[in-house]
Amino acid sequence: MSRSGRIAAILLLAAVAGTAYADDPDRVPSGSPADPPVLRWYYNPHGEPAWLDGEGRKRVEEAIEAWAPCGVRFEFAGETDQSPGLRDGRNVIGWDAGLGPGQRAITKTMMKRDGKVVERDVAFNSSRAEFRLHPRLLRKVMMHEFGHVLGLKHSPDCRDVMSLGADCRRVAPDELPLVPTENDLERCRASTGPS
Ligand SMILES: [Zn+2]
Numbered sequence: 001m002s003r004s005g006r007i008a009a010i011l012l013l014a015a016v017a018g019t020a021y022a023d024d025p026d027r028v029p030s031g032s033p034a035d036p037p038v039l040r041w042y043y044n045p046h047g048e049p050a051w052l053d054g055e056g057r058k059r060v061e062e063a064i065e066a067w068a069p070c071g072v073r074f075e076f077a078g079e080t081d082q083s084p085g086l087r088d089g090r091n092v093i094g095w096d097a098g099l100g101p102g103q104r105a106i107t108k109t110m111m112k113r114d115g116k117v118v119e120r121d122v123a124f125n126s127s128r129a130e131f132r133l134h135p136r137l138l139r140k141v142m143m144h145e146f147g148h149v150l151g152l153k154h155s156p157d158c159r160d161v162m163s164l165g166a167d168c169r170r171v172a173p174d175e176l177p178l179v180p181t182e183n184d185l186e187r188c189r190a191s192t193g194p195s
Pocket of ligand 1: 144
């Protein structure tokens with residue numbers, strides 16, 4: 001099994017079994033309830049598709065920024081060589097060529113035994129040629145995964161960023177949302193958000 005295949009298998013296992021983590025060096029206390037929660041994230045450029053011309057992190061930042069109206073704040077904490085999906089106490093965003101053939105990305109939420117979220121990692125599938133063909137699709141997928149990072153589940157409304165691509169095949173790539181819809185944002189504000 002390839003390294004990334006192993007990672008995918010571990011991710012799958014962890015998703016089924018749930019995992020307990022004791023350490024959380026990068027979680028920033030959100031302070032008073034009036035303060036927006038801050039989610040610090042790291043970027044791993046390893047495996048970033050060459051056609052992105054080194055702009056992968058910029059694309060990630062733009063997709064994250066689209067959620068700002070929800071009232072959350074993400075903070076770039078630096079680059080890392082840790083793979084997304086590994087337990088390291090950091091929210092790592094990166095790439096993985098070994099995701100399943102139908103899988104555009106994966107968001108892995110890791111929790112302590114008490115259910116408290118300590119880490120959320122996102123890996124985008126670096127072998128999807130469609131991302132190159134349709135930049136709007138990559139943007140939608142990125143925004144969608146950060147919706148999961150914020151605690152959102154799927155929406156049945158195909159106009160929403162949180163709709164599942166597989167349920168909305170009739171939506172043409174150039175009709176995909178460029179920002180979260182009001183419904184996405186309402187659902188985001190109602191969610192518990194990063195904890
Ligand atoms: Zn999803």
